[in-house]
Amino acid sequence: NYHYVWNKIKHKEYVLEEWIDYLKEVSIIIVRNKNDEIRTYDISENYHEGGILRKSIIPTNLDNKDIIKINDISKKIAKALDLQGVMTMEMFIAKDGEIIVNEIAARPHNSGHWTIEACDTSQFEQLVRVSMDLPLGSTNRNYDSVMLNIIGKEFYNWKNYLSAPNCFLHLYGKKEIKSGRKMGHVTKIFPKKN
Numbered sequence: 001n002y003h004y005v006w007n008k009i010k011h012k013e014y015v016l017e018e019w020i021d022y023l024k025e026v027s028i029i030i031v032r033n034k035n036d037e038i039r040t041y042d043i044s045e046n047y048h049e050g051g052i053l054r055k056s057i058i059p060t061n062l063d064n065k066d067i068i069k070i071n072d073i074s075k076k077i078a079k080a081l082d083l084q085g086v087m088t089m090e091m092f093i094a095k096d097g098e099i100i101v102n103e104i105a106a107r108p109h110n111s112g113h114w115t116i117e118a119c120d121t122s123q124f125e126q127l128v129r130v131s132m133d134l135p136l137g138s139t140n141r142n143y144d145s146v147m148l149n150i151i152g153k154e155f156y157n158w159k160n161y162l163s164a165p166n167c168f169l170h171l172y173g174k175k176e177i178k179s180g181r182k183m184g185h186v187t188k189i190f191p192k193k194n
Contacts, residue, residue: 020100022092026060027111030074031126031136032083039126039139040071041119044111044147046090052180056111056147058118059193062093069099077104086127088112114147114187115139117168143189155183166190 025048029041044056062070074089081087088109092100108123115122121129121137129136150158155177161169164186171184 020092020094020102022094022100024060024093025090025102026062026070026093027056027088027090027109028070028074029086029088029109029112029115029123030078030083031086031123031130031139032078033130033136034084034133036079037136038075038078039136040074041112041115041123041139042141043067043070044114046111050180052151052182053110053149054151055149056114058114058141058145058147066093066099073099073101077101081106085130086123110149110182110185111147113170113185114145116170117187117189118143118145142192144192145187145189147185147187149182150184150186152177152179152181152183158184161186164188 025046027044027046031039042058043060043062044058045060046056047054070091073091077089078087083106085106086108088105088107088111089101090103090111092102094100108127112123116124118141120140120142125137155171158169158171161167166189168187168189169184170186172182174181174183177183
């Protein structure tokens with residue numbers, strides 16, 4: 001009941017978001033320096049559990065039309081914000097085909113951790129390059145990959161990833177294990193299909 005909710009919030013300010021009936025969520029990482037040099041990484045497809053990013057799969061199975069549109073949107077936003085660094089944009093692909101920007105993170109992002117093993121230059125190295133006024137590195141992707149977050153008590157199983165072939169484990173060194181907290185991630189790489 002809207003009246004009940006409205007009476008409960010009183011004069012507090014909130015943002016009411018419309019529910020989007022979407023097919024998938026994707027992320028694109030874009031890098032731009034002060035000389036307007038721009039690089040984008042391949043788009044990842046994201047899967048969430050309980051509102052937390054569970055895994056990112058690269059590459060997506062988007063058609064070229066959507067890939068071009070997502071790249072164009074990200075470049076326009078980066079230029080409009082005069083980005084000098086790394087930025088990640090999460091977007092919804094709606095059931096009607098519309099592409100909707102859902103979130104912008106002006107920093108290296110969890111959905112781009114796969115770049116460490118799968119690309120010529122990681123999102124983290126790109127940030128250092130921008131900060132030190134160095135040329136941007138190649139965003140060429142050398143492998144297909146799946147990045148899986150290690151959440152909460154899953155941390156105790158971290159050794160299982162060490163024996164898995166082509167898996168790269170990253171633990172974040174957090175002192176306290178909490179339910180829903182990202183404790184690390186593992187990236188598995190595969191030979192490129194396309």
